[in-house]
Amino acid sequence: MPTTLLQTPAGAFRVAIDGPEGAPVLVLSNSLGTTLEMWDAQAARLARDHRVLRYDTRGHGGSVVSPGPYRFEQLGGDVLALLDALQVERASFCGISMGGFTGLWLGVHAGHRLNHLVVANSAARIGTEEGWRTRAALVRDKGAAAMAELAASSPGRWFSEAFVAAQPDLVRRAQGWIAGIAPEGYAACCEALATSDLRGDIARIAVPTLLIAGVADPVTTVADARAMQAAIPGAQLVQLPASHLSNLEAPAEFDAALAAFVA
Numbered sequence: 001m002p003t004t005l006l007q008t009p010a011g012a013f014r015v016a017i018d019g020p021e022g023a024p025v026l027v028l029s030n031s032l033g034t035t036l037e038m039w040d041a042q043a044a045r046l047a048r049d050h051r052v053l054r055y056d057t058r059g060h061g062g063s064v065v066s067p068g069p070y071r072f073e074q075l076g077g078d079v080l081a082l083l084d085a086l087q088v089e090r091a092s093f094c095g096i097s098m099g100g101f102t103g104l105w106l107g108v109h110a111g112h113r114l115n116h117l118v119v120a121n122s123a124a125r126i127g128t129e130e131g132w133r134t135r136a137a138l139v140r141d142k143g144a145a146a147m148a149e150l151a152a153s154s155p156g157r158w159f160s161e162a163f164v165a166a167q168p169d170l171v172r173r174a175q176g177w178i179a180g181i182a183p184e185g186y187a188a189c190c191e192a193l194a195t196s197d198l199r200g201d202i203a204r205i206a207v208p209t210l211l212i213a214g215v216a217d218p219v220t221t222v223a224d225a226r227a228m229q230a231a232i233p234g235a236q237l238v239q240l241p242a243s244h245l246s247n248l249e250a251p252a253e254f255d256a257a258l259a260a261f262v263a
Helices: 036-046 072-085 098-109 129-142 144-158 161-166 168-179 183-194 222-231 251-262
Strands: 004-008 011-018 025-029 051-055 091-096 114-120 209-214 236-240
Touching (some): 025 098, 036 051, 091 098, 114 251, 144 183, 209 251, 222 236, 236 251
Parallel strands (some): 025 051
Antiparallel strands (some): 004 011
């Protein structure tokens, strides 16, 4: 999977593009503290029938790390800038956690650019403003040491205990992603989450929408997904036997749900 830097007016973004030219485009958007590699299994599966575009969110991996705070107008605008740079008029979009919130923003504000919207392990309001601002301040203050601490504690937020025990290599790989994130980029994304609440807006989403929830997710719960389903007209909900990063913990079930919906 070769990656490249795609230059846009919004900045340079590290992307990977798989699948046949001319096929319907599917954008995959990563969670806070991860990189586009989190989608390796999905890209391999979906690239049979789609042109799969993965990217490192602003502040993450090899993408632009501009000074924060960020806002979801900016993070959603980045997706539109990527589509414009690739001359893609409409695409399907699947995001997980923070990437799922980016998808909700796109559904509300740029639904005319979307064919399908898949929002995994997310919510129209994630966490609390105080919690995100505290984390952002900690990361800015302690830098790489704070990122190492977050990496050490991430398995409990991201995966079930049984998965951590059964898949130690994958868990270590995921910890490596967060340990390598630029502290400023991570903190700035925390600030975007601190100030964002789409609960009053998602009823305007008119794109066909699939919500994916992990039954063991302590961060964005099944109840959060049900609340979004009640608000978004016609939204479908799939529950998976997983915690927060359900595409990694239950890849077969995740891929089946995603592939069937965007077909």
